[in-house]
Amino acid sequence: MLNYISVKNNQCIPFSSIPVLEYEQFLDYNTSLVKEESNHCVNYYGIRKQGKIVLICCIASDADGLIHISSTEVKPEVQLESFTARHLAFHIFEREIHENFGISYIDHPWLKPLRFPFNSFDKSSGIANYPFYKIESEELHEVGVGPIHAGVIEPGHFRFICNGEQILHLEIQLGFQHRGIENLFLEKKTLLQRTTLAENIAGDTVAGHTTAFVNLWESLCNFSPEADLQFARTLALELERIAIHTGGLSAMCTDVAYQLGSSVFGRLRTPIVNYFQIWGGNRLAKGLLRAGKTNFPFDKVLEEKLQTVFNEYKPDFDEMCKETFSLPSVLGRFEKTGVVTKEQALLTGAVGMTARSSGVNKDIRASHPHDYYQLSEHLPVIKKHGDVFSRAQIRREEIKQSIEHIRKLLESIPDENKKRQELNPPSSDSFVLSLVEGWRGEICHCAITDENGELTHYKVKDPSLHNWLSLALAVRNNEISDFPICNKSFDLSYCGNDL
Amino acid sequence: MISFVVIILASLFFSGIIVRTKSIASGRKGPGIFQPMKDIFRLLKKGSVYSETSSFVFQIAPSIYFASVLMAIMVIPFGKSEGIISFDGDFIFFAYILALGKFFSIISAMDTGSSFEGMGASREALYSLLVEPAFFILMGSFALFTGHTSFHDIFISLHFGSYVAYALGCLATFVLIMIAMIENSRMPIDDPKTHLELTMIHEVMILDNSGFDLGLILHASNLKFAMYGALIANFFIDTLPFYLTIPIFFAVQLIFAVAVGVFESFSARFRMNHNAQFIFALTSIALLIFFGVLMVIGKFI
Numbered sequence: 001m002l003n004y005i006s007v008k009n010n011q012c013i014p015f016s017s018i019p020v021l022e023y024e025q026f027l028d029y030n031t032s033l034v035k036e037e038s039n040h041c042v043n044y045y046g047i048r049k050q051g052k053i054v055l056i057c058c059i060a061s062d063a064d065g066l067i068h069i070s071s072t073e074v075k076p077e078v079q080l081e082s083f084t085a086r087h088l089a090f091h092i093f094e095r096e097i098h099e100n101f102g103i104s105y106i107d108h109p110w111l112k113p114l115r116f117p118f119n120s121f122d123k124s125s126g127i128a129n130y131p132f133y134k135i136e137s138e139e140l141h142e143v144g145v146g147p148i149h150a151g152v153i154e155p156g157h158f159r160f161i162c163n164g165e166q167i168l169h170l171e172i173q174l175g176f177q178h179r180g181i182e183n184l185f186l187e188k189k190t191l192l193q194r195t196t197l198a199e200n201i202a203g204d205t206v207a208g209h210t211t212a213f214v215n216l217w218e219s220l221c222n223f224s225p226e227a228d229l230q231f232a233r234t235l236a237l238e239l240e241r242i243a244i245h246t247g248g249l250s251a252m253c254t255d256v257a258y259q260l261g262s263s264v265f266g267r268l269r270t271p272i273v274n275y276f277q278i279w280g281g282n283r284l285a286k287g288l289l290r291a292g293k294t295n296f297p298f299d300k301v302l303e304e305k306l307q308t309v310f311n312e313y314k315p316d317f318d319e320m321c322k323e324t325f326s327l328p329s330v331l332g333r334f335e336k337t338g339v340v341t342k343e344q345a346l347l348t349g350a351v352g353m354t355a356r357s358s359g360v361n362k363d364i365r366a367s368h369p370h371d372y373y374q375l376s377e378h379l380p381v382i383k384k385h386g387d388v389f390s391r392a393q394i395r396r397e398e399i400k401q402s403i404e405h406i407r408k409l410l411e412s413i414p415d416e417n418k419k420r421q422e423l424n425p426p427s428s429d430s431f432v433l434s435l436v437e438g439w440r441g442e443i444c445h446c447a448i449t450d451e452n453g454e455l456t457h458y459k460v461k462d463p464s465l466h467n468w469l470s471l472a473l474a475v476r477n478n479e480i481s482d483f484p485i486c487n488k489s490f491d492l493s494y495c496g497n498d499l
Numbered sequence: 500m501i502s503f504v505v506i507i508l509a510s511l512f513f514s515g516i517i518v519r520t521k522s523i524a525s526g527r528k529g530p531g532i533f534q535p536m537k538d539i540f541r542l543l544k545k546g547s548v549y550s551e552t553s554s555f556v557f558q559i560a561p562s563i564y565f566a567s568v569l570m571a572i573m574v575i576p577f578g579k580s581e582g583i584i585s586f587d588g589d590f591i592f593f594a595y596i597l598a599l600g601k602f603f604s605i606i607s608a609m610d611t612g613s614s615f616e617g618m619g620a621s622r623e624a625l626y627s628l629l630v631e632p633a634f635f636i637l638m639g640s641f642a643l644f645t646g647h648t649s650f651h652d653i654f655i656s657l658h659f660g661s662y663v664a665y666a667l668g669c670l671a672t673f674v675l676i677m678i679a680m681i682e683n684s685r686m687p688i689d690d691p692k693t694h695l696e697l698t699m700i701h702e703v704m705i706l707d708n709s710g711f712d713l714g715l716i717l718h719a720s721n722l723k724f725a726m727y728g729a730l731i732a733n734f735f736i737d738t739l740p741f742y743l744t745i746p747i748f749f750a751v752q753l754i755f756a757v758a759v760g761v762f763e764s765f766s767a768r769f770r771m772n773h774n775a776q777f778i779f780a781l782t783s784i785a786l787l788i789f790f791g792v793l794m795v796i797g798k799f800i
Contacts, residue, residue, distance in 0.1 A: 143614045143697075150694045165618075165771060255698075257690035257768035263525035329687065329767040337770075480618070481771040484695040 003029045004059075004068040007433065009368040010219045015431045015448055018056065018071045023080060026072035030057045031086040038062040040349055040362065042435060042444045044083070044093035046101050047457045049073070053101050058433055058446070062367035067433060076101050076121075082108040089349025092465055115175030115498045119183070132159045133171050139163065143480065147176050154494035158483075165479045170472045177498035185458035191217070191291060191423075198445075199286045201460055202496040204244055206285045207236040208438025209460070212445040214291040215370055216434035220426040220447060223292050225371075227414035232294055234372035235409055236276075236285050238402040241439040243272040245395040246317070248491050252392055253324065255485040256333040264320045271309050278305060292423035297416040306410065310403055321396050334389035338474040338486030341386055348469045352441015354490055357394045358386035364437035372409065373437075386474075391489040398439075426453040438463065440493065462496025502577030502729060505745065509752040510718070510725035511536050516753065520760025535721070542714030550707060553610045560607030561712035567600025568719045572726050576651035578736045578744045589649045590638045594631070597682070597723075601627055604716070608704035615696045619703035622771070626688065626700070629778040630681050636785035637674050640667075640792040654733045667791045668734050670784055676755065677781050679727035683720050686763040688774050698771075724759075728752040 003025065005017050021029065033039045044057045056071045074080065082105035083090035095114045097103055102121030105111065116126055134142075140163055147155040155176035161169040184197055198213035199206050211233045218225055225233075246269040253261030273283045280288035280296040288296055324330055340350065345358035355362040363380035365373045381397040383390035428451050436443045441463030448457040471490045475483055515532035522529025549558060573583040574593050582589075605624055608616040642648050644667075645656040681688050684701030696703050705716050732751040736744040769777060 141614065141617075143618065145697065150696055253767075255693075255695065257686060257693060257763075258766065259521060259525050259692075259764045263527070267526070327767065329769070332773070333767055333770055479771050481698040483697050484693075 004070040006066040006068050008066060009364075009370050009435045010215045010432065012219045012222065012427060012430050012432045015429050018069050018431060020054075021070055021072050023072050023074055026055070026057070026070060027081060027083060027086075029070060030059060031083055031090075033059045033061075033068065034087050034089065036061075037346060037360075040351070041089055041093065042067065042442065043433070043446055043459060043461050044090060044097075045446075045459050046097045046103070047448070048101070052076075053097075053103065055097065056446075058444070060368060060435065062362070065368050067368070067435070069431075069433070074103065076103060079104050079106050081106060084108050087349075088347045089466070092469070112171075113173075113175065115178045117175075117178055117499075118180050127157075127173065127175065130173065132173070133161075133169065135161050135169070140168065145483075156494045160480055160483070162480055165481065167475050167478055167480050167483065170475050170483075172468055172472055174468070174494055174497050177495040179495075179499065181499040182458050182460055185460075186455050195290060196286075201499070202462060202464075202493045203284060204493065205240070205438045205440060205443070205462070205496065207233075207240040207289065208436055208440070208443050209445075209462075210285075210289040211237060211371070212434045212436040212443045214289055215436070216432050216445050216447055217291040217426070218423070219432045219434070220430060220449065221292070221423045222427060223421070223423055225292075226417045226420070228297065228416050229292075229294055230371040231409065231414050232296075232298055233289055235298065235406060236288055237371075237436070237438070238406050238409075239272060239275065240285060242399050242402050243269055243276075244439045244491075245399050246272065248488070249324070249392065249395050251488050251491075252334075252388070252485060253330070255488050256330060258324070258327070258330050261320065261324045261330070264316065268313055268317055268320070271313060275306060275309050278302070293420060294416075298413060299416075300413070303410050303413060306406070310407070314403065317399065325392070325396070331389065333482075333485060334392055335387060336385075337388040337482050338471075338478055338489060339385065339387045340470050340474045342384075344473050345386065345470065348473065349466050350470045351466045352437070352463045353391065353394050353398075353439075354441065354467045354470050356380055357383045357390040359384045362442065364435045364442050368435050370434075370436065376408070378405075388485055388489040426455075428453045440464065440491065440496075441467065460499055462493055462499075464492040464494075464496045467492050468497060500583055501580050501741070502575050502582055503572060505577065505748055506572050506575065506722070506725045506729050509728060509749065510721040513724045513728070513752065513756050514721050516756035517760040517763070520757050521764050524761060524764035535717075539714045539718050539721075542717070543711055545710035545714075547708070547710040547712045550611060552612050553607075553707070556603075557607045557610040557707070558712075560603040560610075561708060561715045563603040564600040565715040565719045567596050567603075568722045568726070570596045571600075572722060572729075574650060575726060575729050576654055576733065577729070577748070578733070578741070579655065579738050581651045585649055585651045587648045587652075589651075590642075590653075593650070594634055594638075598627070598631075600719075604704060611707045613707065615699075615703045616706060618697075619700055622700045623684070623704060626681055626774060626778055629775060630678055630781065633674055633778070633781040633785045634678055636782065636789050637671055640785070640789040641671070643789075644792045644796065650730075650733070655738055657734070657737075663791055663795050667788050667795075670788050670791075672731050672734060674781055674784055674788070675727055675731050676758070679724060679755075680759070681778060681781075682727070683723055685759060687766060687769045687777070690768045698768075724756070725752060728755045731755065 007013055039059050039061050042058050042060045046053045046055050052073045053076055054071055054073050059068045082094055084094050085107040094108055095111055098111045099114050099120050140161055143160040145158040147157045157173040159171045160167055181201055185194055188194055198209050201209040246265050250262050250265030276285045277283045279302055340358045342359045345355050345360045351362050361380055361382055365378040366380050381394055383393055426449050428449055430449045432447050434445045444461040446459040450456045475486050512532050514535040519529045571593050574589045576582045605620045608620040641653050645653050647653050685691055689700040708716055732748045736747050
């Protein structure tokens, strides 16, 4: 028997076809896989099954576009050797497993709580009695920021240990926004309710999470989406990338007090999000994407409007980029600030924009393409230095690339399929995994159904989950006054982490 | 007396002009010129909230800070007319009465016990300390140049006769503008608009102040701008009659405010650790003025 089953992105398989290994074998196999730079863990989680915990590990191989899935069964009271001791990128998954099921690890470096969920194993552990990491010293001082953000965005607590103005250590504690999204997917029974849930996982990645959900659901229902559905999803993903990246550049200018960049990029974001309003009636693209159908077919009239939006956007964007990326005072703040080295990015398992700014080639659009990305080869934008400036450059380049992508897409708009089939009910005893490259990085949704085709488990992973540790490492030895700009350059999601 | 009145008048619209300039530069219409003053009046009508952990220092500090700025304004002359207070060595009084106000604002920030405010206080103390030599070398040079030690005497006997002297006047204007920016925690040292506590200097120190106290602190900052504007204007108004000097004074204030607004619109803030170097550079410019003066009066070369 093989150690694993290999699937493609959005491929539905019987749950029983996932090999169940002994824990030692499971550990050896998966940790040996991630020694290769082109393999990384997209999801590793546990589910309860008849008093035991089934651990499922999904390792994506970028080289051949496959995802290797293996599993094991353990008893909750056992003590296990940890994956993390062999590869740090697993730390967050094992912390989650420990928090949810109480599985203890003998050699995990820090089983820090992840989000204090409702269904946690140890109900007595909460943020109120959480012992933050401390340093006994007369010279050093601690600065606690949050959980209420100064700009009232999302809540998160940041605890700095500083030597004067220099940051020695940053501890990030999240979980304030925990809503129990994964359980809600099981409680809500209709498809519309579940789609709406997916839309609300993270307000800035509506197209990303919804695409992951609808692709997964269609695969579960054995429905292959027609060209017009795939087209709309790809277009929505790229538009969302343009909108959020532009907003990101604006916010980065705000954080270094560059007013011109802040207001011009801010203004440029508006027509893009307004285009979502024209297309689907919502500026955040809510309601736009649906499994097995579309309520807002894309046509010639919409295309013309989009071309006009781009024709007005592009010259202003180029001019403002030229201005911003050559202004000494801005470069002085961006360059060599908040560096994540390639080694660190690989070690912490960074994904998406964060990984690509440190020279790690990770892009689902290229490695595990879905929808229209399957038709053309995507060349990821890679930067080497891993500093704030690289992350600003990635945004600039990806916006230009996305506009090119969309212009190419618009050359041949597929006609709306008027005779669409109804969705079948989901297949029984199945497992599906869906990967999508959102603007922030790799989104992974996994679903398991029972013998009646009912969802028994739903798992969401936002790219932020991988990347928060990169931020904590990036700010070390930087000045504490540079923390806001570092944080904004990563632009991670709090609610995507907290679920 | 006249200087006191015109400075108070200028302070009423100074920050309004900065805000308006910045709005126009970023393509917005912006609020009216008097909006910042309306905000301050609104605050002055409110009561203050004090945290239980703070002591009386926190409660008296804003008033002392405001009073110190008013006292400093009193020593500033206006062309031929003296300030309300004028004596030999009054520029030293000017510098240290401002320092007294700053001392109280620093200890009141420490009094709150907040980790942010302590950080802001330490930054403010460091930058004030670094800016002090620039001011004293500047004023000392002019005292040496004119042979007088009070603002009024220095300014009325300051006649630019040579090119070197004009150059000195321009350099002095630059140093005073930068001192005003640093003292008021504006760009490029500090960003007054930011909402991020970790990057603030002055703003973070007044996070706990509210109502009447906050109004006083905000208006003190307007007064300080107008006060440095008045010092700069004094370099140019000489002993001309009032019907000329008063328009020149307001023109200088207006140009100063617009310049601040334009500068803040088109550049980013410095990285915190570059601030110290930048402020030291002001001292070296002040030293240039000092050597220039030595050259003019023939004590050097």
